[in-house]
Amino acid sequence: MSDERRMDVLRAIVEDYVATSEPVGSRALVERHSLGVSSATIRNDMAALEDSGYIAQPHTSAGRIPTDRGYRVFVDRLTTVKPLSAPEKRAISAFLEDAVDLDDVVDRSVRLLAQLTHQVAVVQYPSLRRSTLRHVELVPVGQRQLLVVLITDTGRVEQRTLEAARDLDEVVVAQLRATLAARVAGRRIAELAGLVDDLAEQYSADDLALLRRVVAVVEETLHQESEERVVLAGTANLARSKDDFARSLGPVLEALEEQVVLMRLLSDMAEDSATVSVRIGHETQHDGLVSTSFVTSGYGDESGAAVARVGAIGPTRMDYPATMATVRAVARYLTRILAG
Amino acid sequence: MSDERRMDVLRAIVEDYVATSEPVGSRALVERHSLGVSSATIRNDMAALEDSGYIAQPHTSAGRIPTDRGYRVFVDRLTTVKPLSAPEKRAISAFLEDAVDLDDVVDRSVRLLAQLTHQVAVVQYPSLRRSTLRHVELVPVGQRQLLVVLITDTGRVEQRTLEAARDLDEVVVAQLRATLAARVAGRRIAELAGLVDDLAEQYSADDLALLRRVVAVVEETLHQESEERVVLAGTANLARSKDDFARSLGPVLEALEEQVVLMRLLSDMAEDSATVSVRIGHETQHDGLVSTSFVTSGYGDESGAAVARVGAIGPTRMDYPATMATVRAVARYLTRILAG
DNA sequence: AAGTAGCACTCACCGTTCCCGAGTGCCAAT
């Protein structure tokens, strides 16, 4: 028994099923692919593949469709992510380079990815936690309100207002600003806490309290929901599916609105070692997403640990090679843009 | 012929159809509503209503369903928006008051509205054009880069960076900052242009050029795409519909992703005089939205022209009185929160 | 004139039946 041919058969089944949305039978297989054997042989192979849990039949006397496990094998062993064509690359690059600021970059990326993959695109904002600070700015607004603005090296700007205990003194604020500006540049936000501990003598108790408040606000910002925002685009693509996938959109849409679900998945996938990470069907660990797959890639740091992720979500019956290639490409260009 | 009863019949039809999602016949009508006449009489009335274009039958020998025109009459003349119950009000108020900043307010509002109406909620960010400035802050980042931060009275913060022609002088920047701070407070952004024209003598040519650049950047921000962002929530609610509405989600989702479409609708509706504005079916002037209605209300200014709008989008077969009440309530609380 | 009762008519919907053919599994032959 040729294990190799079986894998060829599996690949053929996945490809055909992805292309046609219909269960594929042994006859159709030998016709569309030059496997060099007869349909009866294919049937034997298919029976074996079914025993191994890679394919299944919706009902007796129907063709086979890949199972989640089948797709998994396909993705892991039967496919190589092929680079995009030069024109495609140029289009991506050109489109992203016109962006004016971080929000615009993210917005353009997510739309672009949705359009290229014909699926739901997801872009996670660069994490504050792993970014370094370019600048901290304090702006008094009103008598007691102080606006704290953080600017990261990825161009992200976050602001919070805090209510001071006493009326603000312009001079003190300016002093704090200078102190912070000198100390935070290039630091990670997470390192911030210890940075001002030695200042106890230089400031009055009140002023020090204010300084600590500022630091506290910065740290709070870290843990805020907005820290790991994700942006979506292309939900309409879900409805385009020919099969009955379009009929059970409810749970999928719900899952997508639950940012928490996406967050968990994204951070799970950040652990994966491969450049492009894939979660297929039940692997998403979420009921609403059992019939979908999630393809993501890290971006934002040329070397090693990525700052955040981009990805695409679509029916498990998706074109994995193409999707993986596109996601990877967009992630790369995103990294390049942000570094530049 | 009693025109009054006919309107009663129309109201009953709308109410029943909204409740059941099924065409309503004459018999069911007399049973569920105490109209005091027989089904034959109702049939005559229904025939008249159909002639007037307020109702239609999907096919012979089926009940009637309201047309867009029918809903229009229902909304305009047959319904009064009833206030929410006290507990509901309290819930809204409590939920919105916990918000920490403008983004959070908007985010909470849109989720809340989606949940309360069981439809797709839309919140438009407060327009910069109509807001007044609370503060302008200039922050040098790097040698030549200047970060311009705008803070509006609605709490919205926008920032842009600009590249100066020469290296920045701390002192000059501080001076510009002071000048701007003194002049912009309480002004509309649109008024900004003329504010610095008289400063020609006080600054060197270079510095004046920089000042003009800053003003230019501010004005550019005005026309930027981000100016009129809208945020959505509850798209999953679209899929909950019992009838076949859920099957044609594609075009609807596409329309919702086209922010332009929503923008146009929102600005159209801003012209309406009523507090709560409704667009029914084809009135949306968009093919993807022919089977949906859009209920919006302005918010952000206690008197007169609103700064932006909130709304809900759902199937034309929606509970208009309830939706209108909820949208109006959320708009009011939103106004209150932003003012406070 | 407005309302009602009665009645013939229409037609979507539902369940039944039937048939077709794609697809399978198995077996004997190569």
Add this chain to the structure above:
DNA sequence: ATTGGCACTCGGGAACGGTGAGTGCTACTT
């Protein structure tokens, strides 16, 4: 190991008829 052959399964579509909700019309009542 592969293949041709064959009996078997069963989903899906077409044809069919009965049922009942609903209508429109007409003749009668108030």
